[in-house]
Amino acid sequence: MSAPAGGVLPLAAAQADAALVRELVVISGKGGTGKTSVVASFAVLAGNAVLADCDVDAADLHLVVEPEVLERHVFTAGHRAVVRAPDCAACGECLEWCRFDALVTPDGSAVPEVDPIACEGCGVCAALCPLHAIDLEPRVCGEWFVSATRCGPMVHARLGIAAENSGKLVSVVRAEARRAAARSGRGLVLIDGPPGIGCPVIAAVTGATAVLLVTEPSVSGEHDVERALALARHFGLPVAVAVNRWDLCPEGAERIEAHARAHGAEIAGRIRYDPTVTAAQLAARSTVELGGGAADDIRAVWNHVAARWLRGGGHGGGGSAGPGGAGTGHAFESVSTITASPLCVAVR
Amino acid sequence: MIVAIASGKGGTGKTTFAVNLARSLEQPPQLLDCDVEAPNAHLYLRPRILGAEAAGILVPRVDAVRCTLCGDCAELCRYHALAVLRTGVMVFPELCHGCGGCALVCPEGAITEELRPIGVVEWGVAGDIELVTGRLDIGEAQAPPLIRAVKAKARGDRLVVVDAPPGTSCPTIAAIQGSDFVLLVTEPTPFGLNDLALAVETVRALGLPFAVAVNRAGSGDDRVHEFCAAQGIEILAELPDDRRIAEVSARGRILVDELDHVRPVFGALARRLVELGDRRPPTLAAAGGSRAEGRR
Numbered sequence: 307m308s309a310p311a312g313g314v315l316p317l318a319a320a321q322a323d324a325a326l327v328r329e330l331v332v333i334s335g336k337g338g339t340g341k342t343s344v345v346a347s348f349a350v351l352a353g354n355a356v357l358a359d360c361d362v363d364a365a366d367l368h369l370v371v372e373p374e375v376l377e378r379h380v381f382t383a384g385h386r387a388v389v390r391a392p393d394c395a396a397c398g399e400c401l402e403w404c405r406f407d408a409l410v411t412p413d414g415s416a417v418p419e420v421d422p423i424a425c426e427g428c429g430v431c432a433a434l435c436p437l438h439a440i441d442l443e444p445r446v447c448g449e450w451f452v453s454a455t456r457c458g459p460m461v462h463a464r465l466g467i468a469a470e471n472s473g474k475l476v477s478v479v480r481a482e483a484r485r486a487a488a489r490s491g492r493g494l495v496l497i498d499g500p501p502g503i504g505c506p507v508i509a510a511v512t513g514a515t516a517v518l519l520v521t522e523p524s525v526s527g528e529h530d531v532e533r534a535l536a537l538a539r540h541f542g543l544p545v546a547v548a549v550n551r552w553d554l555c556p557e558g559a560e561r562i563e564a565h566a567r568a569h570g571a572e573i574a575g576r577i578r579y580d581p582t583v584t585a586a587q588l589a590a591r592s593t594v595e596l597g598g599g600a601a602d603d604i605r606a607v608w609n610h611v612a613a614r615w616l617r618g619g620g621h622g623g624g625g626s627a628g629p630g631g632a633g634t635g636h637a638f639e640s641v642s643t644i645t646a647s648p649l650c651v652a653v654r
Numbered sequence: 655m656i657v658a659i660a661s662g663k664g665g666t667g668k669t670t671f672a673v674n675l676a677r678s679l680e681q682p683p684q685l686l687d688c689d690v691e692a693p694n695a696h697l698y699l700r701p702r703i704l705g706a707e708a709a710g711i712l713v714p715r716v717d718a719v720r721c722t723l724c725g726d727c728a729e730l731c732r733y734h735a736l737a738v739l740r741t742g743v744m745v746f747p748e749l750c751h752g753c754g755g756c757a758l759v760c761p762e763g764a765i766t767e768e769l770r771p772i773g774v775v776e777w778g779v780a781g782d783i784e785l786v787t788g789r790l791d792i793g794e795a796q797a798p799p800l801i802r803a804v805k806a807k808a809r810g811d812r813l814v815v816v817d818a819p820p821g822t823s824c825p826t827i828a829a830i831q832g833s834d835f836v837l838l839v840t841e842p843t844p845f846g847l848n849d850l851a852l853a854v855e856t857v858r859a860l861g862l863p864f865a866v867a868v869n870r871a872g873s874g875d876d877r878v879h880e881f882c883a884a885q886g887i888e889i890l891a892e893l894p895d896d897r898r899i900a901e902v903s904a905r906g907r908i909l910v911d912e913l914d915h916v917r918p919v920f921g922a923l924a925r926r927l928v929e930l931g932d933r934r935p936p937t938l939a940a941a942g943g944s945r946a947e948g949r950r
Contacts, residue, residue, distance in 0.1 A: 337666075338665010363823045363826075363852075364820065364821055364822060369845060385732065423827060428733075430730070433730050467859050468822065468856055468859050470824050472823045472824070501820055502692055502825075503691045504796070504797045505796065508795050525694070525904065529697055533691075533692065541793075554900055555901065555904040558905075587874075
């Protein structure tokens with residue numbers, strides 16, 4: 307349904323296999339821990355990645371990387387019931403059947419209407435209406451885009467207001483990002499994930515190469531990252547943890563790292579509290595483009611994650627994992643052996 | 655009156671506002687933690703737990719003796735939760751949305767429904783505040799049925815504060831629908847503004863009255879204030895950007911219990927919300943769960 311942008315493709319890209327593309331997903335459990343700031347910095351450091359903003363409810367990555375939209379696609383998923391009023395005898399049976407309280411009778415009317423926000427699209431009313439006066443229509447749930455940014459191609463989306471099927475839209479964004487990677491000969495997709503642990507998060511992580519959990523050392527951050535970690539382990543994914551703003555509560559950061567280690571995650575590093583992160587956002591730049599302490603820390607986290615999961619083997623991707631910078635800031639001793647074989651993903 | 659605390663962006667301080675507001679109300683409220691994927695209010699309130707129950711979705715069970723493999727159930731199901739094989743009907747409970755259609759269309763009456771738990775609803779007390787928390791099981795995709803089960807615990811005789819999940823999609827809608835007022839918490843950054851605009855569109859689509867609270871005021875720029883002024887949206891409270899606030903909060907303590915300069919912010923917010931509530935007739939409708947969900 308989507309034509310490749312631009313027409314002519316490099317031969318190598320045309321031959322690349324989307325299945326070989328590696329995907330790094332950044333999630334957090336709790337929102338607002340700095341996922342998007344980290345992903346935007348990773349995009350700059352990777353230099354050769356495709357970006358996928360899978361926080362389709364409240365996408366923000368575009369505010370930093372300023373995409374130029376090349377393709378726009380309507381996202382249709384599920385259905386919505388519509389009552390054909392002239393054919394309705396107002397028997398009221400559909401009101402009884404609907405478990406989502408989506409059929410309502412506005413004041414003074416016996417003929418029901420469908421509340422499109424409440425309607426689950428199950429089709430029970432349409433199937434059982436004795437006069438067949440209810441239709442099911444495909445539901446437009448949002449839009450997705452393929453764009454060009456200064457950091458490479460980007461696939462992103464906008465879920466319609468109060469729309470459903472965010473998980474399916476996340477799956478579309480991921481699949482299109484893999485295709486964009488294969489087309490452009492890039493071996494890596496960087497995924498900015500949604501908060502929480504429900505359907506869009508599950509859609510964002512399943513089958514990915516590795517998960518980076520970005521959290522903060524608050525009681526909420528700690529509680530929620532434990533749940534996100536459990537989710538990643540539930541799906542058998544390799545996980546690393548980075549505690550953002552660690553110096554707001556050093557003992558909390560230690561507790562989070564101890565828990566993470568005990569549950570099979572690696573520690574990718576710590577990122578200090580630094581007003582530059584907000585300053586970068588205000589300037590529509592990534593943190594590493596502005597520099598500073600947090601930028602050094604993010605670079606160290608990237609070097610860890612890239613060395614562990616994103617380099618070696620593959621085809622032309624992963625490559626230049628950022629200029630130097632390792633060992634600065636608060637890079638912590640790694641649990642992993644970075645020199646291990648590139649097949650460590652499978653070994654885990 | 656039900657006041658929902660929501661936001662487009664995560665981590666803007668919904669729980670901070672919900673908990674500190676609850677503590678600042680003269681009449682102790684009931685707090686419903688509807689962020690069932692990442693519930694946090696209990697970490698601050700540390701309630702004494704009084705009870706818990708499983709909540710979930712009603713999924714079909716097919717009686718193989720009665721079933722004639724006619725296929726009507728699978729034909730109706732839009733979620734592909736039933737498949738008719740030569741030997742019997744296979745049910746995929748995790749795909750089921752609990753619409754009940756299969757049981758209705760089965761000509762043999764061979765389908766009954768049973769509860770598939772997806773999480774827990776837990777309730778307790780922290781001083782005078784009653785807290786109800788929903789906690790989604792790891793690996794479960796559908797949060798809304800559990801959110802509706804939490805909201806079914808809403809009491810009519812108290813002010814109810816709902817701590818909603820972030821975003822603009824079904825979990826957020828499930829949490830804020832039926833509220834009398836929505837407080838949208840944001841921060842004065844580009845991300846905060848972008849997601850506030852989405853949240854405003856969402857509450858407008860639902861026809862709910864709302865206002866804004868600004869957290870970490872002073873940390874970014876003026877664009878959130880300009881947006882609110884241009885849209886005629888009232889800013890009911892501003893919590894300053896202050897490292898002490900971040901540190902007290904990080905340790906799971908309640909701001910109004912420890913920081914003198916924060917107390918008036920929430921005191922004024924509490925009075926204003928009560929005032930707004932007195933002005934509108936109470937609408938407690940839609941607080942209940944829909945019938946697709948069972949509880950036990």
